[in-house]
Amino acid sequence: MANEDFNFTRRMYFPTMVFQIDLKNPEKLNESLIEKIYNERIRDQKGISRSNIPALGGWHSHNDLHKADDYAEMVSRINQATARMSENLGYADTHEMRIGTMWSIINPPGCVNKAHVHPGCLWSGVYYIQAPEKCGNIEFIEPRTMHLMNQAKFQPNKKRPKECWTKVRFTPVPGRMLIFPSWLYHSVDTNESKEEGNDANRIIISFNLNQVKKPNKKK
Template identity: 30%
Template sequence: MKIISQPLFPSVVWTTLLDDHKAFNSQLMNQVSALQDIDPRGVDNTNVKGWQSPNTLQNLPAFEEINRRILQVCQRIGESLHFKSGQAYHLQAWANVSPPGASNKIHYHANCHFSGVYYISLKAPECGSIYFRDPRVASRMMTWPVEQITDFTAEEIQMRPEEGRLYVFPGWLEHGVEENRSDRDRVSISFNVLAASR
């Protein structure tokens, strides 16, 4: 008897590693540090014991190149999903500095097609992984009697951060970031992207 599995309604995380990330990240670190010097308090959102800039990186010339790259990746993903041609991709981005002990509470981003994070500086694996919660958890009627967790039976899946790696995922996918247990700051840029008619 042949059993065929057919994945339905997959939750996808797209990822890419920037080829020139070492030199590029050095420049980004300087720009994020300058932002933090100007506004040492930052804003309070899902960050716990960390610093977050206002959601204005898309308006700052110093971040033009990372903004361009994020939009380029999201546009290619949109094309692969057969988004309507001629869509304008609108970005909102912010910087995160998570010192030892900092984390991000689980959350999602409403009113956007894509969310994501780009990692500038960290010490893996102690810096803490980004994790995603199964969107079906609320409707599950019982747990799976498994000896080993798989992607299908897991309630959360972790993905280890890597300097220079960009993660993109649907805005509705719940996610958080584990506590930074390293002796270095975890520095990243997070973003939301909305595709809309021009």
């Protein structure tokens, strides 16, 4: 608008950040992880119940995969990503982000993950190992309840600014890692893959992160 008799500035505060990390050449790592995770399911067929729904066929491993040698390379990749995050966010050099829990989920067709948060940690993440088409997007939900209760009207047929979205969906991509605030509500859509057999499964590794104090270096 011309001839305005004021200065107009939009300032942004209190952002909700989601970090996306795309691994280079993840095929060999993913192939190895798929074999290890299926072996894990053989050893622990029942698994545990969290946001998954076992009655639909979804399987959730126990929560300490990061302690097993089989997952050392995955842990190393996560540590590299979180070190970069800490640098980007200006976190204290006296602390580092470390995995507190890590698990795997296998979602066959028909499976979902209910909306949930991850209490007791700072950041949470998901790494996509196998993600056939239509296997279920992850959805993040506006964390401020007031924005869901009282929504503004926007211009029809025009894409609204990202800052005004109330939901965000990511399509899973093998080799992609998403790291997000643990308090951010999220869910996973129904796996509607049309692939055959195990190729239809959505396979991921998830993890929780906290800052821990670095050990003092000996002089």
